[in-house]
Amino acid sequence: MRRENLIAALHRVQSNKGAPGVDGMTVLELTPYLKTSWPRIREVLLSGQYDPAPALRVEISKPDGKGVWLLGIPTVLDRFIEQAILQVFTPLFDPQFSESSYGFRPGRGCHDAVKAARAHVEAGYRLVVDMDLEKFFDRGNHDVLWHGWPDGLRTRDSYDS
Numbered sequence: 001m002r003r004e005n006l007i008a009a010l011h012r013v014q015s016n017k018g019a020p021g022v023d024g025m026t027v028l029e030l031t032p033y034l035k036t037s038w039p040r041i042r043e044v045l046l047s048g049q050y051d052p053a054p055a056l057r058v059e060i061s062k063p064d065g066k067g068v069w070l071l072g073i074p075t076v077l078d079r080f081i082e083q084a085i086l087q088v089f090t091p092l093f094d095p096q097f098s099e100s101s102y103g104f105r106p107g108r109g110c111h112d113a114v115k116a117a118r119a120h121v122e123a124g125y126r127l128v129v130d131m132d133l134e135k136f137f138d139r140g141n142h143d144v145l146w147h148g149w150p151d152g153l154r155t156r157d158s159y160d161s
Contacts, residue, residue, distance in 0.1 A: 001042065001046070005084055005088065006084055008087060009080055009081075009083035009084035009087060010030070010031065010034070010080060012083050012087075013027060013030065013076060013079050013080045013083055014027050014030070014031075016079075018073070019056075019073050020056075020073075020075070020076065021056045021076065021078065021079075022053055022055070022056045022075060023075050025075060025076050025077065026076065027076050029076075030076045030080060034080075045081070050081070052074065052078045053074070053075045053078055055072030055073055055074050056072065056074075057070060058071045058072075059071070090106060094106065100116070
C-alpha cells in the first residue's frame with residue numbers, strides 16, 4: 001500500500017498497455033478512476049474483502065492452425081493490484097528460484113534461455129526436455145517426478161539441476 005509502490009505499479013500497467021477486461025475499462029481510464037475510487041478500493045483490500053473480477057476469455061489461433069490458446073485478460077484494476085503485489089513479493093521469492101528458470105523472471109527472457117541451452121550443448125549435454133505446464137500433472141511421468149531420471153536417460157555423470 002506504499003504510495004511509491006502503487007505509483008510504480010500504475011506506471012508499469014500503463015506502459016504494458018493491454019486490452020480492457022470484462023469491465024471495458026482501458027488503461028487510460030485507470031488513473032481517473034483511481035483518483036475517485038482509491039479510498040474505497042484501499043479499504044476493501046485492507047479488509048481482505050477484495051474480489052478480483054472474472055478474466056475476459058479470448059481465443060487466439062495457434063500459428064500452425066491446429067487449435068487455439070485460451071487467454072484470460074484481467075481488468076486493468078486487477079492488473080494494477082497484481083502488479084503492486086508482484087513488486088513486493090518478487091524480491092522475496094525470486095532469489096529462491098532455480099538459476100535454470102527463465103520464464104517470467106525479472107531480467108531474464110527467452111534469449112537468455114537460448115544462450116544457456118547453447119552452453120549446455122557445448123558442455124556435452126544431449127537430452128532436451130521441453131514442457132508446457134498445462135495439464136502437466138495429468139500427463140507427466142509420475143515415476144520421474146517422484147524418483148528422478150532413470151539412469152538410462154543420463155548422458156553425463158553429474159547434473160547441476
